[in-house]
Amino acid sequence: MAVDKYTILANLPSSVVDRFWKKVDKQNGPILMHCSRLGRCWQWFGDRNQGGYGSMRLGSSSWAARARAHIISCAIDRNGIPEGSLVLHKCDNPSCVRPSHLWPGSQRENVADMMAKKRDRRPGSRSGVAVNYSRGEDRHNAHCTEAIVLAMRADYIPGVFGCNKIAKKYNVVCRDVVARIIRREIWKHI
Numbered sequence: 124m125a126v127d128k129y130t131i132l133a134n135l136p137s138s139v140v141d142r143f144w145k146k147v148d149k150q151n152g153p154i155l156m157h158c159s160r161l162g163r164c165w166q167w168f169g170d171r172n173q174g175g176y177g178s179m180r181l182g183s184s185s186w187a188a189r190a191r192a193h194i195i196s197c198a199i200d201r202n203g204i205p206e207g208s209l210v211l212h213k214c215d216n217p218s219c220v221r222p223s224h225l226w227p228g229s230q231r232e233n234v235a236d237m238m239a240k241k242r243d244r245r246p247g248s249r250s251g252v253a254v255n256y257s258r259g260e261d262r263h264n265a266h267c268t269e270a271i272v273l274a275m276r277a278d279y280i281p282g283v284f285g286c287n288k289i290a291k292k293y294n295v296v297c298r299d300v301v302a303r304i305i306r307r308e309i310w311k312h313i
């Protein structure tokens with residue numbers, strides 16, 4: 124019988140845990156302005172995808188299932204994650220695997236979190252959250268934040284989950300903006 128990913132994550136062998144922490148830099152990650160109270164990010168320096176999310180095999184064989192590095196970190200810290208949940212970043216840094224910067228949430232909470240962050244980062248926001256405009260956020264598209272751009276690129280699967288679907292999911296009116304984000308013509312710095 125196949126063992127599902129959540130069961131594997133709740134019972135990670137110490138060899139996998141050891142291998143995981145060998146690929147984490149706890150010293151040189153950024154302290155991000157919008158969550159500086161959480162301290163420095165712990166950067167994953169193993170395999171990463173274009174969006175910056177790390178991943179690692181959950182076993183020693185080459186056919187072992189892979190999981191994203193931040194999900195593995197959260198699972199190590201909590202002895203597994205609730206079935207069906209996503210692991211979200213408080214810091215919005217996809218390469219960060221510091222357990223205190225992560226929390227397990229639903230897709231619905233993920234979207235709510237992104238919307239709240241987008242709202243908090245508008246100029247003149249009275250939320251008390253530090254305004255942390257990146258180069259892309261004020262220039263190209265008021266609908267997007269770094270977190271949303273990274274999430275769009277992570278979601279993109281050519282021919283399966285394309286620009287139209289991404290535009291709909293993230294409520295971006297212009298499909299062409301999504302296409303340019305995916306092709307890295309805009310938001311090139313992340």
Ligand SMILES: [Zn+2]
Binds near residue numbers: 165216224
């Ligand atoms: Zn972080």
